Amino acid sequence: MATIASGELVGLPLRVRRRGPVGKVWRFVRRRPTGALGIVLMALFVTIAVISPMIVPFDANRSVGRPLQSPGTVDPRTGKTFWLGTDAVGQDVLSRVLQGSQISLAVGASVILINVTLGTLLGMVAGYFQGPVDYVIQRSGEVWSAFPELIALLLIVSLLGTPHTTGGNLLSIAFDLRNLIFAFTIGAVFGGSRVVRGVTLALKQNDYVLAARAIGATDTRIILRHLLPNLMPFVIIAATAGLGAVILGEATLSFLGLGVAPGTPSWGQDLSGRNRLFFREAMWVALAPGTAISLTVLGVNLFGDALRDILDPRLRGARGRG
Amino acid sequence: MWAYTLRRLIFFLPVLLIVSLLTFFATRLVPGEPALTFLGQQARIEEIEAWNRHHGLDRPLAVQYFDWLGGVLRGDPGESLAGGQNIGSELRARLPVTLMILLFSFGFTMVIGITFGVLAAVFQDSWLDHSVRLFAVFGQSIPPFYKLTLLMILPAIWWEYAPPFGYVPFWNDPLRALQQIIPPTLMLAIGGSATLMRITRTSLLDVLRADYVRTARSKGLKERSVVLRHAVRNALIPVLTIAGTLIAALMGGSLILENITSLPGLGQYTFNGVIQRDYNVIMTMVMYAAIVVMSAHLAVDLLYAVLDPRIRYR
Numbered sequence: 001m002a003t004i005a006s007g008e009l010v011g012l013p014l015r016v017r018r019r020g021p022v023g024k025v026w027r028f029v030r031r032r033p034t035g036a037l038g039i040v041l042m043a044l045f046v047t048i049a050v051i052s053p054m055i056v057p058f059d060a061n062r063s064v065g066r067p068l069q070s071p072g073t074v075d076p077r078t079g080k081t082f083w084l085g086t087d088a089v090g091q092d093v094l095s096r097v098l099q100g101s102q103i104s105l106a107v108g109a110s111v112i113l114i115n116v117t118l119g120t121l122l123g124m125v126a127g128y129f130q131g132p133v134d135y136v137i138q139r140s141g142e143v144w145s146a147f148p149e150l151i152a153l154l155l156i157v158s159l160l161g162t163p164h165t166t167g168g169n170l171l172s173i174a175f176d177l178r179n180l181i182f183a184f185t186i187g188a189v190f191g192g193s194r195v196v197r198g199v200t201l202a203l204k205q206n207d208y209v210l211a212a213r214a215i216g217a218t219d220t221r222i223i224l225r226h227l228l229p230n231l232m233p234f235v236i237i238a239a240t241a242g243l244g245a246v247i248l249g250e251a252t253l254s255f256l257g258l259g260v261a262p263g264t265p266s267w268g269q270d271l272s273g274r275n276r277l278f279f280r281e282a283m284w285v286a287l288a289p290g291t292a293i294s295l296t297v298l299g300v301n302l303f304g305d306a307l308r309d310i311l312d313p314r315l316r317g318a319r320g321r322g
Numbered sequence: 323m324w325a326y327t328l329r330r331l332i333f334f335l336p337v338l339l340i341v342s343l344l345t346f347f348a349t350r351l352v353p354g355e356p357a358l359t360f361l362g363q364q365a366r367i368e369e370i371e372a373w374n375r376h377h378g379l380d381r382p383l384a385v386q387y388f389d390w391l392g393g394v395l396r397g398d399p400g401e402s403l404a405g406g407q408n409i410g411s412e413l414r415a416r417l418p419v420t421l422m423i424l425l426f427s428f429g430f431t432m433v434i435g436i437t438f439g440v441l442a443a444v445f446q447d448s449w450l451d452h453s454v455r456l457f458a459v460f461g462q463s464i465p466p467f468y469k470l471t472l473l474m475i476l477p478a479i480w481w482e483y484a485p486p487f488g489y490v491p492f493w494n495d496p497l498r499a500l501q502q503i504i505p506p507t508l509m510l511a512i513g514g515s516a517t518l519m520r521i522t523r524t525s526l527l528d529v530l531r532a533d534y535v536r537t538a539r540s541k542g543l544k545e546r547s548v549v550l551r552h553a554v555r556n557a558l559i560p561v562l563t564i565a566g567t568l569i570a571a572l573m574g575g576s577l578i579l580e581n582i583t584s585l586p587g588l589g590q591y592t593f594n595g596v597i598q599r600d601y602n603v604i605m606t607m608v609m610y611a612a613i614v615v616m617s618a619h620l621a622v623d624l625l626y627a628v629l630d631p632r633i634r635y636r
Contacts, residue, residue, distance in 0.1 A: 146612040150574030154596045159352040248465050255467045279475040290468040298463035
């Protein structure tokens with residue numbers, strides 16, 4: 001190959017070091033340790049959410065011991081340990097924290113999937129065709145942006161009804177929580193489509209679009225084959241940024257009592273309600289779910305940052321930016 | 323610029339109209355009897371009908387809407403369904419509380435965010451820079467309601483300290499009011515200032531590499547005046563954009579703060595209105611929120627022109 005040959009001439013090493021999958025992972029860990037930490041935290045979160053029904057030591061929905069037992073107390077009846085203590089009604093805190101991850105993941109993942117699909121579609125149509133479609137999407141976005149997000153979410157969920165879930169696998173939970181997911185997607189779609197619209201407007205000016213049109217490519221083909229792949233980095237960045245926000249949003253709504261129905265194991269919920277009266281005597285009841293949600297969002301944010309550094313061409317190669 | 327401002331203000335009207343229509347019909351068309359919330363689940367049909375008649379809810383929706391609109395245009399947002407209090411007087415009583423919360427949390431966010439963002443950029447890759455970035459990542463990841471919960475329990479456990487109980491208006495006892503307002507608003511400011519720090523840092527680093535900054539340095543200007551007088555001003559444009567969206571976020575934050583600290587502000591009022599499906603309260607609060615948010619966006623757009631004279635609005 002030409003480049004290697006010229007490298008040889010100027011005395012550069014001829015052999016390019018090939019990396020196997022392990023080498024690639026190692027390189028990523030060394031170059032972006034925080035991003036790697038983010039991936040570990042996210043993987044932990046997803047794994048726990050998937051297998052939590054199998055690993056919870058107690059039934060998370062029932063009171064299984066005396067209320068407000070401190071962490072590490074052994075249950076005299078069953079001989080099992082409450083590793084993180086019990087809450088105000090005697091439910092096992094560890095089991096609830098483990099199972100609470102299901103709600104966060106089910107809501108977060110569904111919202112992001114729907115939002116990315118719809119937002120990308122709308123944004124591309126608006127940016128590519130412009131005209132009346134664009135006008136309507138833009139104006140609806142403006143009207144929507146007049147609502148403060150939290151108030152809009154509260155209003156929608158309270159009108160549709162606080163959803164109830166009986167647990168089970170992630171898909172059935174997501175289906176049970178469709179009201180909540182719907183509330184989040186309305187706003188997120190407008191936000192996401194605006195980003196995509198902007199990028200599409202810029203990409204459309206590229207020569208390769210003109211070239212494609214010249215050889216008779218249809219609009220659909222140009223959008224799907226030429227614009228979409230170039231949009232993906234922005235879509236992925238927006239999706240990870242959105243995931244953290246949705247997980248926080250669901251926890252906030254549940255904290256205010258309008259996310260999931262009372263009693264459902266959810267991180268936001270466990271920081272409110274009856275538990276709140278006892279935090280001063282039983283701090284662990286607050287610390288466990290609070291730490292769980294903070295670590296999860298931290299993982300998503302760190303991962304998102306690393307991803308943005310890698311994918312955003314404007315930042316590529318610029319070290320030490322933030 | 324005045325013409326531009328006027329045109330933007332006129333544009334408020336159709337948006338507010340659409341927002342009010344959406345909210346009005348969304349709240350009323352969704353099944354459910356608000357009467358049951360106020361009369362109890364065992365209320366008899368005649369009672370519910372009488373209650374609806376009393377509050378004018380038995381009339382056609384269009385009539386109700388125009389009745390409400392007429393009231394608002396005359397400056398009367400109507401009565402709360404819950405206790406029949408006049409919403410206008412309730413607003414006047416609660417607005418100062420929320421205004422204080424918004425003012426303090428916005429002020430803290432801006433000051434902390436911009437100061438440390440600038441410091442991190444100026445001392446890039448120093449320990450200060452690294453701590454700022456660490457703080458920013460953590461600050462964004464801990465939900466506001468958890469920070470505020472910790473604020474309520476940790477001082478109580480460590481020093482047996484509790485903020486003064488029961489709300490007092492600022493002018494009656496400023497010291498006590500500040501004790502109630504400053505700690506929670508500082509907590510609320512962490513999330514937003516974390517975002518601002520990162521934006522300020524990135525944006526200032528970009529500007530510091532610009533040619534005109536090199537020129538300023540080569541003229542022999544002191545580093546201090548290069549950064550503060552030449553660079554920061556230009557770096558603030560993206561910061562301003564975020565500051566505009568911050569207002570909407572802080573209104574949500576204020577609702578959470580009031581919920582945790584039991585300060586009787588507009589957030590609580592909105593929250594209770596939504597929970598009880600108190601039609602008139604919801605309408606008023608949504609309109610109020612929309613006006614605040616749109617004004618914030620307008621203010622940001624106008625400030626762009628102040629920061630950068632090249633931006634002109636016609």
